[in-house]
Ligand code: FAD
């Protein structure tokens with residue numbers, strides 16, 4: 001039998017950790033697996049779930065990866081993102097409400113990784129600086145810097161590269177006429193850390209997706225003044241915004257503290273928060289290997305959303321690059337599929353067939369009309385990967401996602417107070433002790449200890 005493939009894995013967030021998890025499962029089962037070197041630029045695993053108070057640059061002068069904020073609670077029910085082979089009930093040993101705060105999700109993720117002793121496989125404080133493909137030898141050269149000693153490591157050669165470096169860390173920061181002379185603070189959601197900071201302040205939120213919605217809600221919850229959200233394409237459209245939040249068309253200019261909007265109205269604000277999304281940013285990948293896309297459910301050029309078609313060698317893969325309804329379970333099945341391909345348990349079709357497959361998915365994507373159709377589409381994507389690897393679980397949680405969207409449209413303030421039943425453990429989440437809009441204690445201890453232990 002030929003030797004194992006040598007894989008460079010970039011990033012130890014949920015996507016990268018899922019690759020390590022499935023590769024170690026293959027190993028434990030005595031099956032052929034890869035020799036993986038995982039480089040992680042932060043000093044801990046968890047990706048975006050590894051909360052940092054820092055903004056801008058990290059302690060080594062690298063781009064700060066973290067975009068999450070202190071008061072973040074899951075925006076989807078935990079029953080939609082739990083791993084089928086490691087449920088929340090398995091981890092906490094009790095039933096909990098359906099929408100946990102950030103620290104609870106991080107604890108859950110770490111439980112699965114610790115159980116499989118995955119920490120040893122991650123090289124922390126190492127940032128990948130360059131990846132190039134060697135045509136003659138059909139492999140990659142990877143340049144890495146050890147941040148802890150400020151030293152470039154000798155070049156390493158790998159048969160495969162798996163990019164799991166995330167795509168919600170480098171902000172899109174548009175310019176608006178007069179914003180440079182705005183007397184108050186201007187920040188991007190990437191640098192937003194504490195909603196309490198804006199107590200009593202009037203806010204302009206630019207953008208109309210998850211960050212805009214959640215940051216507007218968090219700020220009102222924590223006592224901000226009025227919040228005006230403005231949109232480029234279409235409003236978020238919730239009919240039940242809490243008092244003090246409204247939506248208007250995009251701003252046209254800023255004069256002093258006065259914001260002018262496309263509909264001719266104006267508003268006085270103290271702070272501008274740009275919730276204008278993130279770039280796909282892979283400066284360390286050489287041009288021909290670099291994924292260039294906008295945020296969408298099926299980025300172009302990736303077979304099964306994973307294998308990079310650009311180089312023609314099928315040895316470069318990207319994980320977790322989709323826009324996300326499904327999150328942890330989608331990254332996990334994608335990683336399981338990628339592990340099977342790398343180890344040779346799954347054979348890829350020829351290039352023409354792969355290109356045709358991508359085309360079918362992307363044509364279908366063009367027809368999607370609303371969030372419910374998006375969910376059905378991503379469910380199909382997840383289940384397709386699951387069937388390819390012969391996954392024994394049915395990962396379809398679309399009924400839960402549809403109910404979640406119904407709840408959000410019915411009332412954006414109370415959707416996190418609803419409960420869901422896990423399709424994997426059969427357990428139904430309990431009501432949280434306090435409605436989310438009035439719940440100010442987001443500690444793991446309070447959340448987990450509101451019910452007696454098993
Ligand atoms: P990331 O979590 O971004 O991890 C990527 C890792 O790669 C990081 O550890 C980073 O340090 C490392 N890295 C990057 N570049 C390099 C390099 N050059 N060299 C070495 N290492 C590198 N999802 C949910 O399911 N529920 C939620 O409630 C939710 N809330 C969110 C809130 C916010 C504000 C944001 C931004 C995202 C949220 N998400 C949520 C989605 C989130 O993207 C996923 O949950 C998940 O973190 C994605 O995992 P990942 O491993 O693909 O990427």
Ligand code: NA7
Nearest residue numbers: 168174207208209210211212232233275276277278295324
């Ligand atoms: P998204 O989902 O990429 O949304 C970005 C929003 O910003 C979207 O409404 C865009 O408008 C808007 N945008 C982008 N550029 C501009 C300009 N130039 N002018 C006005 N508006 C603009 O990012 P989010 O941060 O909301 O979500 C990312 C993740 O973080 C998500 O998974 C969450 O879990 C948390 P559009 O609607 O395209 O017209």
